[in-house]
Amino acid sequence: MPQQTAPGGTQRGAYTFQQQPKVVGQKNPSKYRNPNSQTVQAVNIHHDKRVVKGSTYAAQVVPLSAQNELAMIERDQKNRRKQIMRQNRRKQEEEQKRSLTPEPVEGRKHIEIQTEQYLEELTDKVDELTAETQTDPMLDRPPTPKFVPFKSGRDAETQIEEGDLFNFDYEVQPMLDVMVGKTLEQAMLEVMQEEELQCTSQKQLEFEQRRKEEAIETQRLEAAEARRFKEKEARKKQEQDRLRRERVTREKLESRTFSKRFLGNLENRVFARLEDEGWFYDAVEREVETDFMPWLTEAAEQQLDKMRKTRSIVDELVRMAAKKAESLTSRPEA
Numbered sequence: 451m452p453q454q455t456a457p458g459g460t461q462r463g464a465y466t467f468q469q470q471p472k473v474v475g476q477k478n479p480s481k482y483r484n485p486n487s488q489t490v491q492a493v494n495i496h497h498d499k500r501v502v503k504g505s506t507y508a509a510q511v512v513p514l515s516a517q518n519e520l521a522m523i524e525r526d527q528k529n530r531r532k533q534i535m536r537q538n539r540r541k542q543e544e545e546q547k548r549s550l551t552p553e554p555v556e557g558r559k560h561i562e563i564q565t566e567q568y569l570e571e572l573t574d575k576v577d578e579l580t581a582e583t584q585t586d587p588m589l590d591r592p593p594t595p596k597f598v599p600f601k602s603g604r605d606a607e608t609q610i611e612e613g614d615l616f617n618f619d620y621e622v623q624p625m626l627d628v629m630v631g632k633t634l635e636q637a638m639l640e641v642m643q644e645e646e647l648q649c650t651s652q653k654q655l656e657f658e659q660r661r662k663e664e665a666i667e668t669q670r671l672e673a674a675e676a677r678r679f680k681e682k683e684a685r686k687k688q689e690q691d692r693l694r695r696e697r698v699t700r701e702k703l704e705s706r707t708f709s710k711r712f713l714g715n716l717e718n719r720v721f722a723r724l725e726d727e728g729w730f731y732d733a734v735e736r737e738v739e740t741d742f743m744p745w746l747t748e749a750a751e752q753q754l755d756k757m758r759k760t761r762s763i764v765d766e767l768v769r770m771a772a773k774k775a776e777s778l779t780s781r782p783e784a
Contacts, residue, residue, distance in 0.1 A: 552621065571603030 554560050724730060
């Protein structure tokens with residue numbers, strides 16, 4: 451099999467790396483992913499919410515109850531994420547505020563030691579032991595004893611001379627400086643806060659005084675405007691009364707003129723109309739018209755009826771006589 455040379459100059463087998471080696475990026479030590487990061491990670495397509503799951507022929511109809519449940523689940527998840535981020539931020543702030551161990555004295559260094567009650571040997575490989583046991587399944591389980599880890603490792607001791615571990619005069623100086631500085635800073639902040647509160651109170655009093663003056667001026671302007679409005683309304687009412695009186699007077703004058711013109715010749719016209727309608731008549735003439743003339747007409751009609759009946763009887767007698775005469779004349783000829 452032919453040998454190939456890698457870019458580094460070493461002999462390799464049948465395969466050669468064509469890409470230059472690079473340093474692997476440091477993993478994010480944070481437990482949770484930063485939601486604001488723009489890093490795009492490869493995700494399985496089946497976990498993408500935009501991909502339709504199930505049959506593509508049937509309509510994806512989500513009931514209203516399921517929509518409400520999905521909205522509630524999303525809202526709960528969002529609130530839970532916000533709460534977790536808030537807790538992480540609070541933990542980080544507490545860790546930042548937590549006082550760190552002061553720097554070691556010149557010529558010494560800090561080391562990590564165990565401060566637990568039970569010491570145990572720290573090793574990379576955990577000791578394992580295989581054991582078998584057979585117990586009666588019907589027996590009651592005895593109470594679990596308190597866990598006491600088995601002591602492992604080798605005891606060691608260290609001799610600490612006087613002045614080696616802690617120098618009060620040297621170590622207390624930075625702490626005292628910090629305490630004094632913090633006390634002075636807090637006192638200055640309190641004084642500034644009191645002065646700010648005093649200025650705020652003064653400004654508030656000035657604002658209240660100015661607001662009261664503005665309220666008084668507003669009331670005065672409102673009273674003046676109300677007085678002008680009342681005066682205007684009174685003038686309008688007075689003018690309306692005057693116009694109404696003038697209209698009533700004018701209507702009265704027009705009514706009086708019309709009445710005089712209408713009643714001036716009313717009597718003559720009334721008598722003429724009554725006379726035309728027959729309310730004024732002569733008694734003799736009225737009696738002739740209502741009594742005599744109807745009686746005379748009725749008597750004439752009766753007389754005419756008698757004459758018509760007499761004439762009809764005479765015509766009948768003449769006709770009968772003629773027939774008899776015709777019968778007598780026709781008999782000898784036979």
